[in-house]
Amino acid sequence: xxxxxxxxxxxxxxxxxxxxxxxxxxxxxxxxxxxxxxxxxxxxxxxxxxxxxxxxxxxxxxxxxxxxxxxxxxxxxxxxxxxxxxxxxxxxxxxxxxxxxxxxxxxxxxxxxxxxxxxxxxxxxxxxxxxxxxxxxxxxxxxxxxxxxxxxxxxxxxxxxxxxxxxxxxxxxxxxxxxxxxxxxxxxxxxxxxxxxxxxxxxxxxxxxxxxxxxxxxxxxxxxxxxxxxxxxxxxxxxxxxxxxxxxxxxxxxxxxxxxxxxxxxxxxxxxxxxxxxxxxxxxxxxxxxxxxxxxxxxxxxxxxxxxxxxxx
Amino acid sequence: xxxxxxxxxxxxxxxxxxxxxxxxxxxxxxxxxxxxxxxxxxxxxxxxxxxxxxxxxxxxxxxxxxxxxxxxxxxxxxxxxxxxxxxxxxxxxxxxxxxxxxxxxxxxxxxxxxxxxxxxxxxxxxxxxxxxxxxxxxxxxxxxxxxxxxxxxxxxxxxxxxxxxxxxxxxxxxxxxxxxxxxxxxxxxxxxxxxxxxxxxxxxxxxxxxxxxxxxxxxxxxxxxxxxxxxxxxxxxxxxxxxxxxxxxxxxxxxxxxxxxxxxxxxxxxxxxxxxxxxxxxxxxxxxxxxxxxxxxxxxxxxxxxxxxxxxxxxxxxxxxxxxxxxxxxxxxxxxxxxxxxxxxxxxxxxxxxxxxxxxxxxxxxxxxxxxxxxxxxxxxxx
Numbered sequence: 001x002x003x004x005x006x007x008x009x010x011x012x013x014x015x016x017x018x019x020x021x022x023x024x025x026x027x028x029x030x031x032x033x034x035x036x037x038x039x040x041x042x043x044x045x046x047x048x049x050x051x052x053x054x055x056x057x058x059x060x061x062x063x064x065x066x067x068x069x070x071x072x073x074x075x076x077x078x079x080x081x082x083x084x085x086x087x088x089x090x091x092x093x094x095x096x097x098x099x100x101x102x103x104x105x106x107x108x109x110x111x112x113x114x115x116x117x118x119x120x121x122x123x124x125x126x127x128x129x130x131x132x133x134x135x136x137x138x139x140x141x142x143x144x145x146x147x148x149x150x151x152x153x154x155x156x157x158x159x160x161x162x163x164x165x166x167x168x169x170x171x172x173x174x175x176x177x178x179x180x181x182x183x184x185x186x187x188x189x190x191x192x193x194x195x196x197x198x199x200x201x202x203x204x205x206x207x208x209x210x211x212x213x214x215x216x217x218x219x220x221x222x223x224x225x226x227x228x229x230x231x232x233x234x235x236x237x238x239x240x241x242x243x244x245x246x247x248x249x250x251x252x253x254x255x256x257x258x259x260x261x262x263x264x265x266x267x268x269x270x271x272x273x274x275x276x277x278x279x280x281x282x283x284x285x286x287x288x289x290x291x292x293x294x295x296x297x298x299x300x301x302x303x304x305x306x307x308x309x310x311x312x313x
Numbered sequence: 314x315x316x317x318x319x320x321x322x323x324x325x326x327x328x329x330x331x332x333x334x335x336x337x338x339x340x341x342x343x344x345x346x347x348x349x350x351x352x353x354x355x356x357x358x359x360x361x362x363x364x365x366x367x368x369x370x371x372x373x374x375x376x377x378x379x380x381x382x383x384x385x386x387x388x389x390x391x392x393x394x395x396x397x398x399x400x401x402x403x404x405x406x407x408x409x410x411x412x413x414x415x416x417x418x419x420x421x422x423x424x425x426x427x428x429x430x431x432x433x434x435x436x437x438x439x440x441x442x443x444x445x446x447x448x449x450x451x452x453x454x455x456x457x458x459x460x461x462x463x464x465x466x467x468x469x470x471x472x473x474x475x476x477x478x479x480x481x482x483x484x485x486x487x488x489x490x491x492x493x494x495x496x497x498x499x500x501x502x503x504x505x506x507x508x509x510x511x512x513x514x515x516x517x518x519x520x521x522x523x524x525x526x527x528x529x530x531x532x533x534x535x536x537x538x539x540x541x542x543x544x545x546x547x548x549x550x551x552x553x554x555x556x557x558x559x560x561x562x563x564x565x566x567x568x569x570x571x572x573x574x575x576x577x578x579x580x581x582x583x584x585x586x587x588x589x590x591x592x593x594x595x596x597x598x599x600x601x602x603x604x605x606x607x608x609x610x611x612x613x614x615x616x617x618x619x620x621x622x623x624x625x626x627x628x629x630x631x632x633x634x635x636x637x638x639x640x641x642x643x644x645x646x647x648x649x650x651x652x653x654x655x656x657x658x659x660x661x662x663x664x665x666x667x668x669x670x671x672x673x674x675x676x677x678x679x680x681x682x683x684x685x686x687x688x689x690x691x692x693x694x695x696x
Contacts, residue, residue: 090520102517
């Protein structure tokens with residue numbers, strides 16, 4: 001499946017180990033989707049440290065805020081999501097208030113298996129009714145697994161009632177072929193290990209219908225020739241003063257980065273049955289908005305969205 | 314701060330941090346250093362133990378533990394180093410078996426649907442078992458110092474508090490209300506049941522059974538009832554573990570690498586430790602890139618050296634490799650500078666009583682005693 005087809009999904013769940021650039025990537029995909037004329041919403045999930053406000057330079061709330069024609073952002077916060085969920089499942093407003101204000105119920109919901117997950121997924125389901133494309137910046141990989149896995153647990157625990165009904169609907173949604181799980185990794189051994197481990201578990205548990213998509217972020221594209229590598233190797237064996245030594249070390253460092261990318265690429269390709277899409281470091285630092293702009297531009301080239309179509313750069 | 318004096322004062326050092334930051338190496342180095350100073354040290358790891366074994370130059374270490382040959386670092390009198398994997402294979406079922414007063418009660422708990430869910434995901438039995446073993450080992454008094462390498466997860470502190478999680482799960486007020494209401498509701502055909510039930514409780518109950526379903530509430534209530542008898546056992550253990558973690562001589566050390574994600578997690582740990590009143594003693598940043606040179610002209614500096622090792626190299630190759638090295642050096646300098654800015658975020662939240670140490674990225678993988686000792690030098694000696 002091509003990257004352009006990926007944008008034709010209805011739901012993109014972006015996951016990966018912390019620090020792999022999930023939020024940046026999710027935002028860039030949202031921008032590209034909107035550039036292709038879709039109504040898109042990018043969501044964070046009840047995070048303690050929201051990153052979307054800095055990227056889109058706006059306050060982000062539970063209710064989506066449109067930041068550009070066709071592109072909205074939101075934060076699926078637990079309390080509001082619970083509110084929305086109860087409003088859907090309870091017949092009277094007074095009852096909703098009662099549940100929300102009752103300490104005992106709050107405590108019980110805390111410990112009821114899966115209550116958090118089903119409420120959050122349920123909100124994602126609601127957003128799909130209003131948008132063409134929903135991009136979810138998922139929690140880090142381990143938690144993403146439990147977020148998706150919880151539905152089968154719920155179905156064994158609840159043999160009747162509205163929770164079961166909703167869980168069934170959500171399971172259908174997640175197994176829909178237009179729902180895609182997108183993994184982000186960076187070329188570091190621990191990150192690659194965890195990414196592969198998470199996907200293997202998900203694949204084994206048949207948690208999701210469509211095949212996943214994998215991106216290797218901060219990839220150092222191979223450029224050193226064999227001869228150059230050999231020369232660096234020879235230089236590193238010479239005894240040098242600290243200043244000169246630094247140059248040789250810099251060469252060794254870069255060689256290692258290239259090799260790490262190559263190694264990660266091969267391992268991911270085997271586990272995901274597709275070549276990972278390489279994304280070079282956005283570089284140049286700068287504010288989060290600028291970084292997202294550069295990533296969108298790079299991915300845009302792959303999906304045929306030109307710079308002038310991106311309001312962002 | 315005199316790092317050696319600090320180390321001599323500790324009985325339990327807990328290394329926390331995210332994965333891939335060299336936490337295992339740090340724990341092993343602290344162990345090697347303390348043992349070389351003449352103390353009897355145990356380094357503990359949870360899983361995978363292979364990394365610790367490798368860094369100590371062993372093939373494997375098991376639940377039995379292994380004594381490490383310290384002769385390469387010539388330890389002071391009385392120093393010895395042991396490594397062990399905290400075997401956490403035991404299941405939560407086994408714990409229930411131990412705390413349950415009767416067999417009948419044990420079987421009832423074990424077959425409850427709610428319990429099955431809990432045992433699988435919530436109570437994280439591995440964490441619980443490991444915490445119990447850590448407690449046993451520290452309180453046995455067999456070692457002068459225990460160094461713990463925690464699992465590479467963000468919730469490493471949850472791991473240490475896993476007995477507490479079980480305790481707070483069974484907040485007495487909640488399950489008291491729950492069990493009472495359930496009992497009353499289940500006899501609500503009777504005159505008294507109806508009368509005694511406060512109207513709010515009845516309403517709340519109705520709502521719950523609407524949202525969650527009668528069957529589930531029934532399972533939950535019977536589980537709560539049965540678990541009451543087990544509660545005390547969990548609570549005692551929790552209190553003992555907490556007081557061990559807060560005792561003088563226990564130190565938490567955050568280990569991180571100079572990248573944004575890791576630094577952020579280290580800051581998060583600092584906050585969590587102080588929120589839980591756990592003794593946070595300092596931060597160690599591993600894998601720091603150093604680049605001091607301010608000129609990036611490789612041709613001028615290295616041209617002659619290159620001609621020395623590769624005489625007669627093609628002039629265009631010569632120019633290309635020198636240009637590459639110059640560019641790489643420029644990038645490395647920028648990276649090193651960026652790292653210093655990042656670590657500034659950690660340094661700024663430390664108090665004067667806490668230490669801050671950096672270990673440069675070593676050119677080779679650290680996997681034998683000698684190189685662990687070298688890491689120790691960066692930690693305990695030098696500026």
